[in-house]
Amino acid sequence: MPQARHIVLSLMLALFFALGWLALWTIGLWLSQNGQQAVLLLPAGLHLALMILLPKRYWAALLLVEAVLISWLQLEHLITQPVMLLSPLLSVLPAWICQSQWHRYTLYWQRLILLLAAVTLNTLLQGAIIGPWLEEAVTQTLLASFTGGVLLTPFIYLIYEYLKQQHLSDMLAQRMPDPPLRTSLLIWCSVIFAIGVCVQVSIAPDMERLLLIFVFLPNVVMAYRFGWQGGVLSAIVGSVLITLTRQASGAFHDLRELELFLSTQALLGIGLGIAVSRQQQLAQHLQRYRQQLEKELQARHRLMAQLVDTEEQVRKAIARELHDEIGQNITAIQIQAMLVARGSDAPAARQAAGQISDLSRRIHHTTRQLLRQIRPPVLDEMALDKALQHLAAEFSFADRGIDFQLHYRLSASPTDETLTFTLYRVVQELLNNISKHAGARQVVVTLEEKPGLLTLSVSDDGIGITEPVVSGFGLRGIEERVRALGGDWQLLPPPGTCITVNLPTKSRETAP
Known part of the structure; x- marks a missing residue:
């Protein structure tokens, strides 16, 4: 049963990956008019993200599907360089390194930085090994690979976390405290997208550079409001706006300029999102530590108040014992000394009785002073x-x-x-x-x-x-x-x- 389940899941993953890969390759071909650059642009980012997020037992299915798709595109003469078959294999090393370090970092912004590091390593491998065999410059290969990775890898991670938390919430029958995709986040992204499209259509051609403001401003606002989630989602929305800008007004006349702008705005949104999420995490930790400290201080003050109250109660009990027991005994001693002095004619006995009476008076005076120190009697009187x-x-x-x-x-x-x-x-x-x-x-x-x-x-x-x-x-x-x-x-x-x-x-x- 486990083996059959694995086969079914692998087939379903292969089907959806093939459809997504072809759709992204078509978009990349429309942007670049180059089959090799289309592979490196968006499909490579999807491939890298899935290899990092999915268990290694599904890697073979991903690699096989992509190899078949690239071979088919070569037969159709849409891809002219056989070296493109190495592109999926080059993603194995960054994915393996990133996945081996994945569980050491539990915070979203930490994992996001790890994903960006994997994208950078994958870009360098693609440029160093595949770039020299292509007709385009190596910098073009590096830029295409990095742009696709920085756009899609964080976005796929956002979707993956959302689906995983939805699954956990169904299993545990409880609402997750802070899901990566919130309704307000989606609403704000939709509003910003609509505003950007309207501005893009209505702005005069000679003011097309002002469109850049409407591209970067949502990244700043969304990252500040929603942290890394807003930064990642605004990067995708900004990329769509930039692409539509190029199509509608020709603001970007060169593919390299477009890719550079796409990667720049994506890094801006993600970077601001990481900074905001980090700040929010530090603020939460500080708040938690402050609450713990307040609880400890409250417990300490309660204990000290109890100690003060207990001290007064002990002082009261000691004063009562001193007053009742010692006072009565001293009075009895004084009476006995007086009786001895009256009942005896011997000078020695009278002298001893006088000394006993004098000592008892001193003890009585000392006891009264001690009583005043332990518990002032005037407060009771x-x-x-x-x-x-x-x-x-x-x-x-x-x-x-x-x-x-x-x-x-x-x-x-x-x-x-x-x-x-x-x-x-x-x-x-x-x-x-x-x-x-x-x-x-x-x-x-x-x-x-x-x-x-x-x-x-x-x-x-x-x-x-x-x-x-x-x-x-x-x-x-x-x-x-x-x-x-x-x-x-x-x-x-x-x-x-x-x-x-x-x-x-x-x-x-x-x-x-």
């Missing part, structure tokens, strides 16, 4: 504005001759506990830095709300930050917490210091 005023009082700014001002402009205290503690800790760290290092005479803390944001500003008229502060919560800690909650911060340079922090009012929802 009063609103944020009162807590900030209490915090400033702890630094004794007034006693030291420092003018402290708090501008609290929030309509209501934040409901997010993590946000509230972050604001408090940022102010605490900045006031601590000012108190120790700034030498300031005035400190201003401003807290105001904007749409979706809380803005905290802490400024002083001191010496400014001359080196990084690494102790305590630290500027690095401020930055990490602020960014974890989806905010940002800014440090203005001296004179003085001004740090502005922006935090979203719903940090868990707006963190980027």
